[in-house]
Amino acid sequence: MKLSLKVWRQKNKEAEGQFKDYALSDISPDMSFLEMLDVLNEQLLAKGEDPVAFDHDCREGICGSCSMMINGKPHGPESMTTTCQLHMRKFKDGDNVVIEPWRASPFPVIRDLVVDRSAFDRIIQAGGFISVNTGNAQDGNTLPIPKPDADSAMDAAACIGCGACVAACKNASAMLFTAAKVSHLGYLPQGQPERQRRVLKMVEQMDGEGFGNCTNTNDCEAACPKGISVKNITRLNKDFLKATIFG
Amino acid sequence: MSSLLHFLRSTVFTKIVMATSGLLIIGFLVGHLLGNLLMFAGPEKINGYALGLKNLGPLLWVVRIAMITAFGLHVWSSIELALRNRAARPIAYDTKKSLKSTLASRTMLVSGMAILFFVIYHLLHYTFGIIQPNTYYAGGYRMESTGEIVHHVYNMVVAGFQNPFIALSYMIALAFMSSHVSHAMSSAFQTLGITNPNISKFTSKLGPALAAIFLIGYLSIPIGVMIGVIKKAPPQEHVLE
Numbered sequence: 001m002k003l004s005l006k007v008w009r010q011k012n013k014e015a016e017g018q019f020k021d022y023a024l025s026d027i028s029p030d031m032s033f034l035e036m037l038d039v040l041n042e043q044l045l046a047k048g049e050d051p052v053a054f055d056h057d058c059r060e061g062i063c064g065s066c067s068m069m070i071n072g073k074p075h076g077p078e079s080m081t082t083t084c085q086l087h088m089r090k091f092k093d094g095d096n097v098v099i100e101p102w103r104a105s106p107f108p109v110i111r112d113l114v115v116d117r118s119a120f121d122r123i124i125q126a127g128g129f130i131s132v133n134t135g136n137a138q139d140g141n142t143l144p145i146p147k148p149d150a151d152s153a154m155d156a157a158a159c160i161g162c163g164a165c166v167a168a169c170k171n172a173s174a175m176l177f178t179a180a181k182v183s184h185l186g187y188l189p190q191g192q193p194e195r196q197r198r199v200l201k202m203v204e205q206m207d208g209e210g211f212g213n214c215t216n217t218n219d220c221e222a223a224c225p226k227g228i229s230v231k232n233i234t235r236l237n238k239d240f241l242k243a244t245i246f247g
Numbered sequence: 248m249s250s251l252l253h254f255l256r257s258t259v260f261t262k263i264v265m266a267t268s269g270l271l272i273i274g275f276l277v278g279h280l281l282g283n284l285l286m287f288a289g290p291e292k293i294n295g296y297a298l299g300l301k302n303l304g305p306l307l308w309v310v311r312i313a314m315i316t317a318f319g320l321h322v323w324s325s326i327e328l329a330l331r332n333r334a335a336r337p338i339a340y341d342t343k344k345s346l347k348s349t350l351a352s353r354t355m356l357v358s359g360m361a362i363l364f365f366v367i368y369h370l371l372h373y374t375f376g377i378i379q380p381n382t383y384y385a386g387g388y389r390m391e392s393t394g395e396i397v398h399h400v401y402n403m404v405v406a407g408f409q410n411p412f413i414a415l416s417y418m419i420a421l422a423f424m425s426s427h428v429s430h431a432m433s434s435a436f437q438t439l440g441i442t443n444p445n446i447s448k449f450t451s452k453l454g455p456a457l458a459a460i461f462l463i464g465y466l467s468i469p470i471g472v473m474i475g476v477i478k479k480a481p482p483q484e485h486v487l488e
């Protein structure tokens with residue numbers, strides 16, 4: 001396949017970036033999107049140019065590093081798929097492909113397509129944990145958990161923190177991420193003691209990082225490579241109200 | 248106490264203000280529509296209804312102040328949140344596609360500002376009589392039931408909508424209002440944390456349904472005037488024109 005790429009290039013946080021055009025040929029439809037970028041980078045290196053910086057780690061859709069906007073969609077055209085699992089057969093020969101970093105002030109661009117997502121880590125640090133005494137883990141069956149709750153908790157816990165929700169949201173809101181992290185503990189008995197404190201702290205941190213707010217357009221849900229539901233946002237709002245009135 | 252402070256300072260609280268004030272305004276719109284439809288029942292009915300509202304006295308002011316407060320809070324919260332949203336994405340994308348969001352949900356600020364503009368215009372028109380003073384002061388109406396001379400709301404509205412530019416401006420405003428309401432209902436339920444599956448099952452349909460009812464209901468009046476279903480009331484003998 002032949003492709004015309006338009007890629008965001010930016011030296012560092014402070015530098016002004018701009019788009020650069022690259023033409024690629026001989027791309028196999030069986031390659032992943034990241035492998036296609038690898039091909040581009042080898043050609044750039046051979047020419048003595050700087051390779052395009054992009055984040056990646058697991059290349060199997062579980063680490064959430066491979067964040068980039070591809071033709072206006074986070075992680076590209078395929079739903080429920082991370083960039084590393086996107087295949088070039090989803091594109092046509094001769095396609096133009098625009099590749100940009102996430103755009104949100106709490107996610108500053110460090111270089112090219114790489115953004116700093118530490119804001120997410122700080123939201124987790126604010127309350128996305130349970131405090132337990134160390135020692136032997138108790139037997140699993142001593143804590144009965146209704147199957148629907150366990151399922152909902154697992155669904156929320158599927159969040160890989162990639163930031164696609166923020167990237168897709170017209171307000172650059174981190175509500176879906178925060179809501180998933182609040183819910184996956186909030187559904188479980190272990191999460192109850194800190195449930196109220198957790199939601200208040202995490203929302204406070206989310207606001208403090210400068211994310212936008214949720215206007216319930218639900219684009220985040222469609223962009224999420226793990227299919228996290230906006231029901232978690234409704235739940236966060238409910239927990240938040242409860243924590244205020246009773247907490 | 249500290250949690251209350253957290254709450255009041257958070258964007259989630261600002262959204263709750265927006266949702267509750269918005270729902271209050273929607274409640275008003277339902278009542279306002281039912282009242283307005285009395286235009287089809289003739290001058291005696293709608294003029295009597297308007298008189299009845301006036302005679303509510305202090306209660307009318309309670310409703311008015313509640314509406315002004317709700318409107319003020321709604322506009323304040325929308326500006327507050329819109330400014331935050333703008334700051335959260337200082338650099339726009341080169342290419343950005345919408346995924347499952349509706350056009351109505353993406354243009355709430357635009358439709359909201361159109362409504363704000365319209366509400367001021369509407370008040371100047373039919374409440375304060377500044378836009379078309381000639382139709383506002385076009386003579387009173389003598390109630391057939393009591394003989395009392397009252398404001399001729401019926402003829403004022405008919406005369407207003409007989410002007411095609413006025414009728415058109417109302418129709419455009421109604422389109423914006425329906426668009427706003429179609430997203431507003433499900434959005435408000437999500438904001439207020441209604442997780443009950445029996446309710447959330449139909450909240451996504453509630454907004455579009457209400458938007459359609461508002462659109463058809465409110466539109467029926469200017470259209471009724473334009474096609475002559477609602478006609479000017481004949482002059483009454485004891486009333487000075």
Ligand code: HEM
Pocket residue numbers: 214215216262265266267268269270272273276321322325329352355356358359360361362363424427428430431432434435436438439
């Ligand atoms: C007929 C009058 C109006 C009604 C019935 C109404 C109703 C609502 C409701 C129920 C919501 C949903 C709240 C939520 O998202 O939780 C909403 C959102 C909103 N309204 Fe209004 N509103 C009206 C007028 C206005 C005006 C005058 C403005 C401002 C200029 C405005 C701006 C907004 C904005 C920006 C949103 C947020 C978008 C969103 O959250 O989806 N609205 N409105």
Ligand code: FES
Pocket residue numbers: 055056057058059060061062063064065066082083084085
């Ligand atoms: S590289 Fe880990 S999710 Fe894509």
